[in-house]
Amino acid sequence: MNEQNILIVRVGEAALKGMNKPYFEKTLADRIKRHLKGFRGVEVRRHEGMIFIRSPKELDQQDIIRHVSKVFGVSSVSPAVEAPSDLDAIGEEAVKFMLRQIEERGIRTFKVEAKRADKQFPVKSPDIARIIGAKVLIGCKVLKVDVHDPDCKLFINLRKDRTYIYDEKIAGFGGLPLGTNGRGLVLLSGGIDSPVAAWMMAKRGMLIEAVHFHSYPYTSKRAQQKVEELAGIVASYSGRMKMHVINLLPIQEQIVQHCPEEETTILVRRFMMRIAEKIAEKYGCMMLITGENLGQVASQTAEALVVTDACVTMPVMRPLIAMDKVDIMDKAQEIGTYEKSIEPYEDCCTVFLPKHPTTKPHLKRIEHSEAALDVDALVNKAVASEEIIPIMPGGEDF
Ligand code: ATP
Ligand code: MG
Numbered sequence: 001m002n003e004q005n006i007l008i009v010r011v012g013e014a015a016l017k018g019m020n021k022p023y024f025e026k027t028l029a030d031r032i033k034r035h036l037k038g039f040r041g042v043e044v045r046r047h048e049g050m051i052f053i054r055s056p057k058e059l060d061q062q063d064i065i066r067h068v069s070k071v072f073g074v075s076s077v078s079p080a081v082e083a084p085s086d087l088d089a090i091g092e093e094a095v096k097f098m099l100r101q102i103e104e105r106g107i108r109t110f111k112v113e114a115k116r117a118d119k120q121f122p123v124k125s126p127d128i129a130r131i132i133g134a135k136v137l138i139g140c141k142v143l144k145v146d147v148h149d150p151d152c153k154l155f156i157n158l159r160k161d162r163t164y165i166y167d168e169k170i171a172g173f174g175g176l177p178l179g180t181n182g183r184g185l186v187l188l189s190g191g192i193d194s195p196v197a198a199w200m201m202a203k204r205g206m207l208i209e210a211v212h213f214h215s216y217p218y219t220s221k222r223a224q225q226k227v228e229e230l231a232g233i234v235a236s237y238s239g240r241m242k243m244h245v246i247n248l249l250p251i252q253e254q255i256v257q258h259c260p261e262e263e264t265t266i267l268v269r270r271f272m273m274r275i276a277e278k279i280a281e282k283y284g285c286m287m288l289i290t291g292e293n294l295g296q297v298a299s300q301t302a303e304a305l306v307v308t309d310a311c312v313t314m315p316v317m318r319p320l321i322a323m324d325k326v327d328i329m330d331k332a333q334e335i336g337t338y339e340k341s342i343e344p345y346e347d348c349c350t351v352f353l354p355k356h357p358t359t360k361p362h363l364k365r366i367e368h369s370e371a372a373l374d375v376d377a378l379v380n381k382a383v384a385s386e387e388i389i390p391i392m393p394g395g396e397d398f
Contacts (some may be wrong), residue, residue, distance in 0.1 A: 005061045006082055008157075008164055009051035009068060012075035012174040025051070028073040028177040034239070035067045048117070048159060065170060070237050072203045074172030078155075080164040085121065087131055090163050094132050094154060095139030097165050101152050102142060109146035110136065114156040121158055132156055176205035178239060183207040184317065185285035187276050188234075188243070190227045190347055193291025193320055195234050195337040196328055200319040201289050202238035209241050209285055210234075210391070211276050213248040215348040223345035230340045232394035237335070244279050245387045248272070248348050251378050255352075258372040262358045265299045266366060268349070270311045271379065277312045278383045289317045296325065298357040307361045 009032065014024030029051050033044045036053070042064070043054045055064055061079055068077050083093040094112075101107045114128035123131070133145060136154070157164040186198040188210040202208050212227050224245065231243050248268070255267045276288050292300050292308075299308070309316055320328055332338035 003057065004054040005057055005059070005064075006080045006164070007053040007055070007061070007064065007068065008078045008080050008166065009053060010075045010077070010169075010172075011049065011051065012073055012172070013176055014073050014180075015049060021049075024073070024177060024180060025049070027180055028071070031071050031073065031177050031179070032068055035071050036064065039064060039067075069170055069172045071177075072173060072175040072205065072237065073177035075174050076169040076171050078164075078166040078169050080157075080166035082162050082164050085118065085158055085161060085163045087123065087128070090128075090156060090158070090165070091132055091135030091139075094136055094156070094165055097167075098136050098140045098143065098152070098154065101167065102140060105152070107151035108142060109144050109150045110152045110154055111145060111147050111150040112136070112154045112156060114158065116158045118158060118160045120160075125158075128156060128158060173203060173237075175203035178202060178205055179207055181205035182287070183209065183283075183285045184287040184289045185244075185276055185280040185283070186210050186289040187272060187291075188212050188227060188231060189291070189349070190223060190230060190341065190343075190345055191291065192332050192338065192341040193293060193296075193328055194289075195230050195291075195341065196331050196335065197289050197291040197317075197319050198234050199237060199331075199335050199337070201287075201317055202234070206287075207241075208234065208238045208289075209280075209283060210243040211246065211279050212243055213246050213272055213275075213348050215249040215252060215351045216247055218249065218351040219346045219348055223347070226340065226343055226345050228389060228391060229394070230337060231391040233335070233337050233340060235391050235393040237393075240393055241391045242283070243389045243391050244283075245389055246275055246279075246382050247385060248382070249351075251382060252348070252352050254373055254378060259369040261354045262356050263361065263366060263369055264352055264354045265349070265357045266304055266307055266361045267369065268352075269299050269304075269308050270366070270370070271375075271382075273308060273312045273316070274375070274379045275382050277314045278379060279386065280314060282383070287315045287317050288312065289319070291320055292318045293320045293325070293328065294322060298359045301359050303360040303362075307363050307366050310363055 017024045036042050041056045045052050083089045112129040112133040114125045116125045152167050184206045188194045251271050
């Protein structure tokens with residue numbers, strides 16, 4: 001026994017799905033397999049509502065944990081050892097396990113928490129904890145029991161044939177497995193917000209594609225490269241994706257020539273939404289996703305959002321709408337996009353930035369300004385000129 005490393009994966013919300021539970025669990029197991037594609041000899045199996053990963057001892061367990069805890073739908077993982085569901089055998093493995101903890105972490109106190117998932121087993125949970133605790137005390141002379149603040153909590157999870165022994169639960173992100181909630185198109189800038197918005201929707205099981213607008217040659221190739229790298233970080237959670245790249249400059253020039261200066265930003269945003277909607281329809285995305293946040297800038301006042309929304313019929317998801325900037329920044333740090341986002345490169349929105357952008361646009365007035373433009377032709381031309389860039393998950397492929 002235990003010639004392989006074992007990882008117990010706890011299923012998050014997917015476990016609450018009633019009749020659909022097997023579908024969610026199977027999708028999660030498949031996603032985990034994809035994330036672990038690069039590790040040879042790894043087995044991923046579903047069993048009694050949990051997922052078990054067995055890997056050859058020579059593989060780096062920490063690296064496997066790092067990959068698995070990025071999979072949406074995983075609530076936590078525990079490196080474990082196993083024993084047959086027999087108190088002597090469990091005691092023996094528990095002693096070996098604790099001797100390792102003493103050597104590696106210098107623990108001196110412990111507490112046993114036992115859970116009897118197999119209700120047929122004749123000994124009840126508190127008694128299992130007591131019996132195993134006594135065996136550990138005999139086998140590990142330096143250890144003492146401390147039920148209030150132990151250096152190590154020894155968990156005994158007793159199941160029908162096998163019992164799992166572990167001492168830590170490493171939190172995952174929770175959420176739902178990718179692929180269980182359709183496909184969305186994120187409007188991805190190089191900023192802090194939109195990668196977080198994409199990540200949040202992916203966490204709810206949505207597959208992601210991206211559209212990015214630039215104003216080359218006003219914006220540089222290096223600026224676009226940065227957005228590709230940012231998309232790569234998002235893809236390390238959400239899987240490989242396509243990024244549709246569009247040059248917005250011809251439209252921006254038309255707006256600057258024919259429309260009131262203070263309306264430039266909101267007009268540009270409406271074109272972005274229209275183009276994104278067409279791309280989404282073309283590639284089977286059912287929603288648009290933006291990093292907009294109520295009141296953050298002139299184009300994100302309540303009035304501006306209403307006017308932005310009015311030009312598309314597809315639902316627009318704004319998962320950051322009510323968050324505070326500091327919380328968005330914390331999230332960006334946590335998921336690893338922050339440092340890339342703050343690299344200083346130019347963005348198409350800052351080209352032709354009006355001195356005094358209107359903060360309370362009226363739909364009728366904006367539509368009147370747009371009447372000076374051939375909106376459909378401009379949108380169609382932009383969509384036709386798209387370039388598609390495949391985005392690989394940063395450093396990995398799944
Ligand atoms: P971010 O930090 O995501 O850039 P922001 O606070 O800078 O957001 P805006 O520039 O007003 O806000 O953009 C609002 C949203 O519009 C962004 O979150 C993004 O979804 C979309 N967006 C803005 N610029 C671009 C772009 N160049 N390409 C694609 N989408 C964009
Ligand atoms: Mg921006």
